[in-house]
Amino acid sequence: MDIDVGQRLRSLREAQNLSQRQLAELSSVTNGMISMVEQNRTSPSISSLKKILDGLGISISEFFAVEAAMEETIFFRHEDLREITPPMAKGEIKAVFKEVGDAAQHSLQMLYERYEPGADTGEDLYAHEAEEAGIIVEGHIEVTVGDRAQVLGPGDAYLFDSRLPHRFRNIGNAACVVISACTPPTF
Amino acid sequence: MDIDVGQRLRSLREAQNLSQRQLAELSSVTNGMISMVEQNRTSPSISSLKKILDGLGISISEFFAVEAAMEETIFFRHEDLREITPPMAKGEIKAVFKEVGDAAQHSLQMLYERYEPGADTGEDLYAHEAEEAGIIVEGHIEVTVGDRAQVLGPGDAYLFDSRLPHRFRNIGNAACVVISACTPPTF
DNA sequence: CCACACTGTTTAATTTAATGATCACACGCG
DNA sequence: CGCGTGTGATCATTAAATTAAACAGTGTGG
Numbered sequence: 362m363d364i365d366v367g368q369r370l371r372s373l374r375e376a377q378n379l380s381q382r383q384l385a386e387l388s389s390v391t392n393g394m395i396s397m398v399e400q401n402r403t404s405p406s407i408s409s410l411k412k413i414l415d416g417l418g419i420s421i422s423e424f425f426a427v428e429a430a431m432e433e434t435i436f437f438r439h440e441d442l443r444e445i446t447p448p449m450a451k452g453e454i455k456a457v458f459k460e461v462g463d464a465a466q467h468s469l470q471m472l473y474e475r476y477e478p479g480a481d482t483g484e485d486l487y488a489h490e491a492e493e494a495g496i497i498v499e500g501h502i503e504v505t506v507g508d509r510a511q512v513l514g515p516g517d518a519y520l521f522d523s524r525l526p527h528r529f530r531n532i533g534n535a536a537c538v539v540i541s542a543c544t545p546p547t548f
Numbered sequence: 549m550d551i552d553v554g555q556r557l558r559s560l561r562e563a564q565n566l567s568q569r570q571l572a573e574l575s576s577v578t579n580g581m582i583s584m585v586e587q588n589r590t591s592p593s594i595s596s597l598k599k600i601l602d603g604l605g606i607s608i609s610e611f612f613a614v615e616a617a618m619e620e621t622i623f624f625r626h627e628d629l630r631e632i633t634p635p636m637a638k639g640e641i642k643a644v645f646k647e648v649g650d651a652a653q654h655s656l657q658m659l660y661e662r663y664e665p666g667a668d669t670g671e672d673l674y675a676h677e678a679e680e681a682g683i684i685v686e687g688h689i690e691v692t693v694g695d696r697a698q699v700l701g702p703g704d705a706y707l708f709d710s711r712l713p714h715r716f717r718n719i720g721n722a723a724c725v726v727i728s729a730c731t732p733p734t735f
Numbered sequence: 736c737c738a739c740a741c742t743g744t745t746t747a748a749t750t751t752a753a754t755g756a757t758c759a760c761a762c763g764c765g
Numbered sequence: 766c767g768c769g770t771g772t773g774a775t776c777a778t779t780a781a782a783t784t785a786a787a788c789a790g791t792g793t794g795g
Contacts, residue, residue: 736795738793742789745789747785747786750784754779756775757777759772760773761771762771763768764767
């Protein structure tokens with residue numbers, strides 16, 4: 362599932378009608394290297410790739426932006442939701458999840474989460490650029506995001522950037538059910 | 549607006565409680581190099597960075613996702629959710645929504661939807677590429693997506709591409725509550 | 736107290752990327 | 766043809782990434 366860096370770089374350059382030498386001038390790298398990279402004869406360092414992409418006016422994150430979307434299954438019975446509860450937690454987390462072999466690529470993931478009294482996810486830090494949101498359906502739960510904490514009850518909601526460290530703790534004495542979503546999936 | 553590759557890599561590794569050597573084992577690179585990269589003493593090649601990120605289970609594109617806004621509203625009391633019920637529907641739809649003036653840009657929208665008996669959204673078709681998912685919390689509802697229809701109950705879920713025409717109808721005699729999410733916002 | 740396992744860092748050798756110049760081909764023009 | 770200028774690819778050299786092994790620090794337990 363590798364992206365062909367060389368191929369992609371070449372088409373980006375050609376899309377701007379630049380020659381390897383012109384781009385080399387804009388990028389402060391040599392045309393020879395651009396040639397090598399486009400042929401995948403060398404794997405450029407991040408710093409070098411960044412120089413080249415600067416010349417193209419493209420950011421690294423844009424360069425690596427990928428897209429894919431194929432679907433089939435639409436409806437999911439509750440017993441078909443995939444159990445993805447982390448080992449340490451009291452409670453359960455179930456995901457709306459397509460089993461389709463290798464390429465189950467979605468931009469949205471929906472979770473059913475049930476936290477028993479005392480459940481604690483611990484601090485979590487996801488790398489992925491994503492947003493995470495949820496609505497409390499039943500019970501109460503303490504949600505900590507970054508340095509802010511709050512106890513939420515039925516109907517309350519949260520929405521934050523997934524890269525912020527976050528933590529869920531059921532500090533009450535009844536189970537708590539949360540329906541949450543994040544984008545993109547982090548698995 | 550460079551992101552600190554080394555620092556970012558380190559926090560990602562630590563978020564998974566991995567030592568440099570453990571990650572090295574998973575990544576097929578040496579622990580020494582991981583040390584160097586984390587200190588920004590070398591700029592890894594794309595292939596090397598990819599190996600390392602493979603060991604962390606994250607993709608290059610995810611890695612380069614840019615840092616963004618931090619200080620924002622995170623928690624939402626139920627009475628603060630914005631009412632966005634379409635005029636014709638029986639029931640209500642409330643959105644987790646930030647009022648912040650101009651730049652309320654999110655990739656995820658979370659909805660609390662309540663359908664009274666007889667409620668019917670009618671056919672809906674959104675032009676833009678997005679995904680829509682939901683989990684039924686209470687009651688039953690008939691969900692039609694494209695040419696497929698199904699009656700879902702508590703705990704059941706759905707997930708589909710927003711470009712498919714879709715429709716929700718409460719054909720029972722009790723209210724139905726659905727928590728749903730879509731990405732990106734469609735308003 | 737010493738040995739052991741673990742952490743991250745550093746050093747020296749090797750492999751590889753990156754440079755600057757050259758090569759080879761194509762096109763237009765006198 | 767013969768020359769100038771453009772393209773991308775290639776060759777030796779240099780600079781840098783990468784390796785493998787050693788170094789230094791922190792517990793932990795016999």
